[in-house]
Amino acid sequence: MNVLLVYAHPEPRSLNGSLRDFSINRLEEAGHVVQVSDLYTMNWKAVLDANDSTVHEAGARFDPAADSKHAFEHGLQSADIEREQDKLRWADTVILQFPLWWFSMPAILKGWVERVYAYGFGYGVGEHSDVRWGDRYGEGTLAGKRAMLVVTAGGWESHYGPRGINGPIDDLLFPIHHGVLYYPGFDVLPPFVLYRTGRMDSERFARTCAELGKRLDDLGKTQPIAFRPQNAGAYEIPALTLRPDVATDQVGFAVHVA
Amino acid sequence: MNVLLVYAHPEPRSLNGSLRDFSINRLEEAGHVVQVSDLYTMNWKAVLDANDSTVHEAGARFDPAADSKHAFEHGLQSADIEREQDKLRWADTVILQFPLWWFSMPAILKGWVERVYAYGFGYGVGEHSDVRWGDRYGEGTLAGKRAMLVVTAGGWESHYGPRGINGPIDDLLFPIHHGVLYYPGFDVLPPFVLYRTGRMDSERFARTCAELGKRLDDLGKTQPIAFRPQNAGAYEIPALTLRPDVATDQVGFAVHVA
Numbered sequence: 285m286n287v288l289l290v291y292a293h294p295e296p297r298s299l300n301g302s303l304r305d306f307s308i309n310r311l312e313e314a315g316h317v318v319q320v321s322d323l324y325t326m327n328w329k330a331v332l333d334a335n336d337s338t339v340h341e342a343g344a345r346f347d348p349a350a351d352s353k354h355a356f357e358h359g360l361q362s363a364d365i366e367r368e369q370d371k372l373r374w375a376d377t378v379i380l381q382f383p384l385w386w387f388s389m390p391a392i393l394k395g396w397v398e399r400v401y402a403y404g405f406g407y408g409v410g411e412h413s414d415v416r417w418g419d420r421y422g423e424g425t426l427a428g429k430r431a432m433l434v435v436t437a438g439g440w441e442s443h444y445g446p447r448g449i450n451g452p453i454d455d456l457l458f459p460i461h462h463g464v465l466y467y468p469g470f471d472v473l474p475p476f477v478l479y480r481t482g483r484m485d486s487e488r489f490a491r492t493c494a495e496l497g498k499r500l501d502d503l504g505k506t507q508p509i510a511f512r513p514q515n516a517g518a519y520e521i522p523a524l525t526l527r528p529d530v531a532t533d534q535v536g537f538a539v540h541v542a
Numbered sequence: 543m544n545v546l547l548v549y550a551h552p553e554p555r556s557l558n559g560s561l562r563d564f565s566i567n568r569l570e571e572a573g574h575v576v577q578v579s580d581l582y583t584m585n586w587k588a589v590l591d592a593n594d595s596t597v598h599e600a601g602a603r604f605d606p607a608a609d610s611k612h613a614f615e616h617g618l619q620s621a622d623i624e625r626e627q628d629k630l631r632w633a634d635t636v637i638l639q640f641p642l643w644w645f646s647m648p649a650i651l652k653g654w655v656e657r658v659y660a661y662g663f664g665y666g667v668g669e670h671s672d673v674r675w676g677d678r679y680g681e682g683t684l685a686g687k688r689a690m691l692v693v694t695a696g697g698w699e700s701h702y703g704p705r706g707i708n709g710p711i712d713d714l715l716f717p718i719h720h721g722v723l724y725y726p727g728f729d730v731l732p733p734f735v736l737y738r739t740g741r742m743d744s745e746r747f748a749r750t751c752a753e754l755g756k757r758l759d760d761l762g763k764t765q766p767i768a769f770r771p772q773n774a775g776a777y778e779i780p781a782l783t784l785r786p787d788v789a790t791d792q793v794g795f796a797v798h799v800a
Contacts, residue, residue, distance in 0.1 A: 395649030
């Protein structure tokens with residue numbers, strides 16, 4: 285299959301760089317075709333602004349959503365945005381690999397999401413009415429594709445456990461899993477998370493590669509996280525709250541997983 | 543008091559721009575001194591990289607933490623980073639104002655956090671031992687100061703409610719409140735969140751300003767979110783999990799609030 289690896293680390297001679305190279309080799313050896321968006325090497329423009337359209341009039345009021353819609357519909361998007369959208373259309377599976385910085389993705393990757401997920405591509409897709417609230421959360425442009433995060437963290441696994449001080453890793457990643465990946469339609473696989481990256485030696489690196497390799501081998505058959513589709517009956521529309529008979533009396537991120 | 547407003551929206555003639563101007567006026571009329579870091583207008587460099595130190599050797603391996611530590615300790619930080627750190631030292635209260643993009647802060651603001659929160663300033667502060675795990679989560683460089691988010695969202699309030707499809711707003715903001723603000727020492731005030739920004743008229747804008755104005759008037763006396771300090775006994779060290787007798791059997795972000 286076609287795999288897009290979106291990679292966000294500033295130093296190729298890093299643990300992240302080594303894991304990226306390992307992943308590319310493993311995937312290619314398995315017969316997959318791999319494209320890499322190495323955001324730092326590409327000098328990716330992280331900041332969404334009026335220049336993301338090729339025809340923005342100097343001095344005109346900039347509306348992030350309306351201008352994105354106009355540019356997307358009229359073929360006026362900046363070329364770097366179009367290239368990334370084409371890669372996403374081409375991919376069967378997308379991997380986002382990044383170090384966890386301040387409990388989220390690095391700014392350069394956040395800016396990739398903001399700019400590439402244009403209105404009409406990443407959001408603002410489909411009918412908005414009394415019975416549907418757009419093609420999102422399980423439907424959308426990227427439906428049928430799979431996505432997985434590969435994340436490194438300096439802290440210990442216990443710090444990210446159910447009662448760990450940083451918050452549970454599944455909750456920290458929920459805005460990305462559910463809000464960035466499931467939203468435009470991806471089936472989201474459980475993440476590969478590596479902790480305590482300051483303590484790495486060759487033995488642990490080999491073990492890590494074995495574990496990551498297994499996940500890469502299983503990309504096509506791993507069960508996705510069972511997020512609930514928005515328009516299939518579990519949610520009231522337009523309030524978009526879970527119906528009272530679904531996960532009754534429960535609250536929080538976890539209720540959105542069946 | 544001294545108030546730093548860090549503002550991240552690309553268009554001054556926007557709802558966010560109007561709320562920013564309102565806030566500055568309201569604070570100044572109350573006798574406060576206000577500085578604004580208008581990240582788009584400043585053309586803030588969003589991407590953390592080797593150029594954040596003034597002496598990075600071409601071709602040398604870049605280590606984000608080690609290089610940040612070295613630059614911070616030896617006065618070799620990029621001037622834009624130093625200026626923002628000085629503003630943070632100067633401020634009694636810091637307000638971060640931004641539109642919620644993909645369930646988090648815009649990339650330009652994320653990059654402000656990543657670059658300004660240097661090793662030795664935002665993290666890597668204080669003793670790491672068997673009884674203390676650094677000055678963080680309630681202690682640190684910015685202890686004694688207050689912080690508050692002002693956030694706009696296109697979605698409805700119900701979409702961000704306890705059972706709303708986007709996830710509860712308090713949980714979405716937890717990585718910022720707890721992980722970005724409480725971590726280096728801030729007392730974190732409850733956020734001001736404005737929903738359904740596409741439906742704004744002059745009457746609703748006046749009501750919004752009245753509500754925001756009240757929050758600004760009360761900056762000095764609003765009760766902060768009762769996050770638990772890391773080194774005061776609630777957590778096991780070094781596992782950094784809540785002690786079994788604290789919030790017994792509970793899990794998730796909410797256990798970190800007393």
